[in-house]
Amino acid sequence: MEGIDPRVHIDHVVLRVSDVPRSVGFYGELLGLEPVREGTDGATLAPPGGDHPLIVLRPSTIPGRAPQEATGLFHTALRWPTLGGLGEVFSRLVHARYPLSGASDHGVSEALYLDDPDGNGVELYHDRPRASWPPGGPGERVGMVTRPLDLNGILDAADGSGAEDVDVGHVHLQVADLPAALRFWVDTLGFELMQHFGSEAAFVSAGGYHHHVGLNTWRSRNAPPGAHELPGLDTVAIGYPDKDALGDAMRRLDGAERLPAGVRILPVLA
Template sequence: MSAAATSATAFSPVAAGTRIGHVHLKVADLQRSIAFYSGVLGFEVQQYYGDQAAFLSAGGYHHHIGLNTWESRGGSPPPRGTTGLFHTAFLYPSRKDLADALRRLIAAGYPLSGASDHGVSEALYLDDPDGNGVELYWDKPESEWPRNPDGSLAMVTRRLDLDGLLKELEG
């Protein structure tokens, strides 16, 4: 272990309220990415930065997603077997909101690469037009999280019932 890694363990944990404020992605085609993140997923464009970047959000925040072509216009996704972003994860406030995201994807004919019930959350997985992984999920109430006999968290991965999720939109 490096000296830097060893000394890092001497610090206290990051503050509990710390969260990821936004993700900024290099994309090949700005308009194609806006069509996905805004047109399909429903994030709102807050600002353009010329014809090379755009900033999108949920609920009018300055931005949750930055998209740019500064170093990537016309580029291709990184090849398999290289390091980089695995996926971004967008936390929806409720199961009904996640169901609405699924409805949007179905209406757009946009394919899922997976859908899982992790015990603590339910998640939809897909790739954006540039091959960046995207997770759309909601957290179940902590009182419903599966626990091991010793009280520790028991994460699981089961197939998510998509029809059951869509039933959240009825009534």
């Protein structure tokens, strides 16, 4: 099967949350996105001044925490185009005393990790120039690493910029069976394998990006999906650049033998 169009990307995600106004405060006031629609059935957030959705919130049937040891979301990764912008959102987190769950220098990017109020994982990151990305090992396209992040340097870079050009750079999913997940994302949808960590994690992309989709079994090997009534990831919308590419994606999905457990995949025209 031919590879995927290099312009394909993650368009937006749909999340189930316990308290929509509370989550609007987190993704809006704290992270800097802007609500473009709010109602009894949820809310949509976009970059300031824009109307293209990045995060769509839907109320969960049952309030509570997103299941951690289940297939579904590991994190949604919001990508800042500049280090100054990442520093600015980090300074807001520090001022609000909002806790991080991690922070890493991945060689290809600088990343902060946290959870939203329902326990849905979130990554905030900035890419380094592609020419500086570490080379991969045998059979790999890129060599992502995990090193301590210079948090003071991130704070010092804050420049007062907003989230106007933020997008969803990637999504990272918890899966029950890594080989089965790779068969779907690579063999069915046509994404390219960029890096592989044995039987535990893999990263795939379009167009040579370090990854549009991460897959891991760290907390979810052989696990069932999280309960759909609880908070969690509902939908990953994949953006296709034209009708031909979108039609190709729909045909690939029609022929898929197995879809990802607990996550809806929605091709959209971006």
